[in-house]
Amino acid sequence: MSQEIDILSRITTDFAALRDAEKKVAELIFADIEFVTEASISDIAQRAGVSDASVTRFARAIGCTNVRDLKTRLTRALAAGRRFIQEATPEDSSSVVYDIATQTLALNRDLLAQADVAGAVEQLDKARQILVFGAGGGSSILSQELQFRLVRLGYAICAYPQALLPRMVASTLEPDDVVVVLSVTGYTPEMVESAQIAKQYGAKVIAITAMNSPLAETSDIVLPVTSRETDFIYHPSASRYAMLAVIDVLALELAMRHRERSRTKLRRLKLSLDDHRGGDNRQPLGD
16 A cells, blocks of 8 residues: 655645646645634635635545545645644754753653662573564664674674564474563564464563553563654754663673673673774774
8 A cells, every 4th residue: 555645745746747726725834824724715815815616626636536535635734743844943953962862861761760670680680592572763773782792792693673573483383482572662563463472472572662552561671762853853862862871771780690701701802893993902892
């Protein structure tokens, strides 16, 4: 089933080919989309300074059946949020990155303090194998980050940052396996369903996700994350900072749990890297 094209994108693409009267309707939509979704044809025409017929012709020109269909599609576009339609107040892009990161970490520090971190560490430490599921932007990247962090400590771990593979792998698991599922919202169907399948076969599921989400309700242990997204939509999702902090906490706790083993493996890793790349002995591991 194909996805319906975004109506605002269609208007933008077709704008040059519209008649002058139809262009006025288009300009009104971008100036006040909420008014157009609620107003009658006559009110739209009066506000745009055109005839009722011009409003109807505009709707058909951009691929809508009629004005009602146009208003329905505009309502769907508006559901994504006004911040994706109209420009937000400009912000200092360099400083806002650090400000949002600081705020997000502070917010999630208190949230994680109430979570069962010790229980998650215990399950990960005794697992036969650890599998990490993530789909989308930040979750995909950070599922691999968790793998990179724990494999250097000697854990059998593999990341599956796709949509279908987690479902396939989940059906092969055993009760002594542990799955870590990353999803900021906790509503991504592929992640929720993969977690459910893993639990059907007895595997433990740890979720780094939003509290009270479908994924959280499916999981054995929830390490909660939250993010207050702002109207400044150009900034990448701040939830990445929260997820990465949780990953760092888990990696640190597991490293400290077996200090001698961790120290040995990290030393061997450091020697191997230094021999390969050179430089002083204060370079970070794995970079």
